[in-house]
Amino acid sequence: MVAVSEFLRARLRLGLVVLALGAATAAIAQDDQQTDQAAASEASEPGNRPLDLPENPQLFGTTLPSVVKATAIVNGTVITQSDIDQRLALLAISEGGSIPASQMEPLRQQVLRNLIDETLEIQAAKADKIDVTDADIDKTVQRVAGQNNQTPDQLAAYLQSHGSSIKSIRRQIQGEIAWGRLQQKRIESSVNVGDDEVKAVLDRLNASKGAEEYRVGEIYLSAPGGDTTQAMRTANQIIDQLKQGASFAGYARQYSEASTAAVGGDLGWVRPAQLPSQIATVLQTMKAGEVSNPIAVPGGVSIIAVQDERKVLAPDPRNAVLSLKQVSIAFPKGTTQQQAEPTVAKFAEAARNIGGCGGTDKIAKDFNGEVVSSDDVKLRDLPPALQQIMLPMQIGQATQPFGSIDEGVRVLVICGRDEVDPGAPTFDQVYAQLNEERVNLRARRYLRDLRRDAVIEYR
Helix, strand or coil: CCCCCHHHHHHHHHHHHHCCCCCCCCCCCCCHHHHHHHHHHHCCCCCCCCCCCCCCCEEEECCCCCCCCCEECCEEEEEHHHHHHHHHHHHHHHCCCCCHHHHHHHHHHHHHHHHHHHHHHHHHHHHCCCCCCHHHHHHHHHHHHHCCCHHHHHHHHHHHHCCHHHHHHHHHHHHHHHHHHHHHHHCHHHHCCHHHHHHHHHHHHCCCCEEEEEEEEEEEEEEECCCHHHHHHHHHHHHHHHHCCCCCHHHHHHHCHHHHHHHHHHHEEEEEECCHHHHHHHHHCCCCECCCCCEEEEEEEEEEEEEEEEEEECCCCCEEEEEEEEEECCCCCCCCCCHHHHHHHHHHHHCCCCCCCCHHHHHHHHHHCCCEEEEEEEEHHHHHHHHHCCCCCCCCEECCCCEEECEEEEEEEEEEEEEECCCCCCCHHHHHHHHHHHHHHCCCCCHHHHHHHHHHHEE
């Protein structure tokens, strides 16, 4: 069972990269009609037509090497080996450890592709007279450091000690800010959402009250030319790592080629009907916490993860917002399970008779423990095992002890519980979602065009 402090530490590790990417929000999944319209629109663009390729081509010249070295010059801007190594180290930090050797080379190539896109985005913003100042970047660095209880200097030292650098994270921040401002200038101003469209969404939402809805993460890998062989191979490698405990969000940020990569692949809350049929069919067979096998979709391959599920506009006790106190006790290094059991048993008995949150200080003193308070904790954000334990609990009650002898044993005490009654989103919320959805679609096309026009030399 995962301890709350471990859970929060994991969120902080991931937050280091998420916050460095700026204030991006999760994109809303396209419904089938919008997906079809987007595909038709792209197909109708000038010069966008199927390739006429021979079945048995004759090859001329020297064969390209099977492995391209991970350095490049993008429209005159150099991406060095150090840039890639430091970004890989940043990914390892978000993963909470090292990257498996088997994943190093494919991940290195993906990081290079991401750095190329980032470079193109920064260049396009500069060409449009959009300047990201050092002061702009400093503000985000300050927030990142603060979220990790560090000063910027401490953050820089931490990154350096783990093989990355503050320069790498500043570059990532620069790219996100530049791309966001460019979208605002070139795309957002031209996107229109009609009142009738918003009303139609609200009507469909109210009509679907009680329907199943899922919080979904996606890793999308494109398959140029329609050949999914390489994409399937990469997807299976990613799934192998996810089964060994790797972070889905971390891999989505570095591997996924969808616009939601910046937010760890988070599609938000969606219903199966909003997704392509290939994904919807698989989604309806999955449960919270499961990751799919590779799914062939138009243009590539997707991996989806079901993070949570609920019924549309239906009351759910897991929506409760809690005020908690955690009492944790530690054991000397080398303590065995058998040696710790008597103390854990006494700790469990004390927790059963804790007498509400007012008794946490006494129990902590009796067991040389520590008390940590946390407000506004959503029950559904806790690890699933803790959710099940705490659903029937009342204010003032403590959980049974959980954790480990090595990392500490703890209990949670509920100090407050506010039930949340879900309601339909407001007109403004739906408008914002539809607007963001269209901006993301146009941004993907814009980046595609930047790639097509770029002069890239691999070294």
